[in-house]
Amino acid sequence: MKDSDCESFRAQHKSLVRVIDAILVSVSETSNFLRQGDSSGQVGSTNRFGDHQLKIDVKADDIIFSNLRACGAVATASSEEKPEELDLEGHGFSVAFDPLDGSSIVGANFAVGAIFGIWDGPGLLGRTGAQQVAAAYAVYGPRTSVVLARPGATGGLTVDELSLRDGEWSVSRHGIRLGEKKxxxxxxxxxxxxxxxxxxxxxxxxxxxxxxxxxxxxxxxxxxxxxxxxxxxxxxxxxxxxxxxxxxxxxxxxxxxxxxxxxxxxxxxxxxxxxxxxxxxxxxxxxxxxxxxxxxxxxxxxx
Structure with a gap:
């Protein structure tokens, strides 16, 4: 993350920042791959859940696993395309993710995304969603953005939107709050x-x-x-x-x-x-x- 508003968070949560940075790199690489051309064809395989896999499903999955492993701060990771608890040989966190949510609508050129949950320590089974230390989703639309919930200075959670422009990430909205809308x-x-x-x-x-x-x-x-x-x-x-x-x-x-x-x-x-x-x-x-x-x-x- 490049925005100056993130510097205090970086200092307090160095290991978590490495995981978040790995996710942002993965989103950037996946965004580039999506925009290169037709990547929606099936690869002729299914994952363990029986879901048919598209080329982009497999590619996005590979990109994310590679970056999570390289960051050195992920002990365990699991995805919808590889639904098992895999040892990534790092130390600090466990990450579960859907590498390409909405892949069935890629062919219609709709916006699609990715989803990430981060837990402290090794292992995912037996946890609850409330035990996540951070979560994020990416949107691949006319612009690529990430919405991130992470620990704030007060000990609660803040929700920010980051946007990718010219290869750099910056905070485009800080402290998102929901009210009532019909x-x-x-x-x-x-x-x-x-x-x-x-x-x-x-x-x-x-x-x-x-x-x-x-x-x-x-x-x-x-x-x-x-x-x-x-x-x-x-x-x-x-x-x-x-x-x-x-x-x-x-x-x-x-x-x-x-x-x-x-x-x-x-x-x-x-x-x-x-x-x-x-x-x-x-x-x-x-x-x-x-x-x-x-x-x-x-x-x-x-x-």
Whole structure:
């Protein structure tokens, strides 16, 4: 990080800064690769979860693992493309990440992203999202940016946006906070077919003249909420449309960022940050965003 506002943080958290810098380098390299041309073709393989892999999935995964290993401050890392706890031979932190969130919409030239959660010490299983020391997501859109929740001077968390310009990162927004906005991103809408609570909630949002903002990518939908200062993302489940989003690689890091900005998260019963990561493949229904909107929507997840 190059901005002068980051210098005090650097002095206090040198090892964590090395991890964050490795993530920023990875995002920059991935951004360059995405803009080189068609990288959306399948490589003819699947990951251990059975997801079909695109060239960019594999490339982004390789870029991030390489930089995390090189920084020397990561003991353990795991990704959606390599869902196992891998020893990176460093000391300090463990990192879980989704190297390319929204890869299915790359072909439509939509914005896509990446998600990172950072825990202190080795190992990821048995942790909770609340134990993260930092989390970040990257957005690859008309510009490349990273939203980062990290320890602040007061001991809490601050949420900043960093933007990449001319090969350098700088803080473009400091201290992001969420209020209440009538903006709605209804994911897994197929669940409304046999989840009446969700169907009724969607109808109520339409009747209340909510603005619909849904891209089909978790990161760009959450980023819209962060950029506009409020709103709601909800991804429930039903018998025919089960939960797809993974707690470790996607939900826990984004929940930390949203809650650090004054928002809320829920699985219908508790904060996403309270859920134990008892499996690398644990999945959950989720609602994220402004506090009042999450409170209004969490009943949709109780099926």
């Amino acid at each position: 903006v709605f991103a209804p994911a897994n809408l197929r669940a409304a077919a046999d989840n009446k609570a969700y169907a009724d909630f969607v109808s109520a949002c339409i009747a209340d003249k909510y603005t619909l903002r849904y891209t089909g990518g978790f990161v760009p939908d959450i980023n819209h909420i962060m950029a506009k200062g409020g709103g709601l993302f909800v991804n429930p489940a039903s018998t025919s449309a089960p939960a797809k989003l993974r707690l470790l690689y996607e939900c826990a890091p984004l929940a930390l960022i949203v809650e650090a900005a004054g928002g809320a998260s829920s699985n219908g019963k508790e904060s996403i940050l309270s859920m134990q990561i008892d499996s690398l493949d644990r999945r959950t229904a989720i609602t994220l965003g402004s506090q009042d909107e999450v409170a209004r929507s969490e009943h949709c997840l109780q099926v």
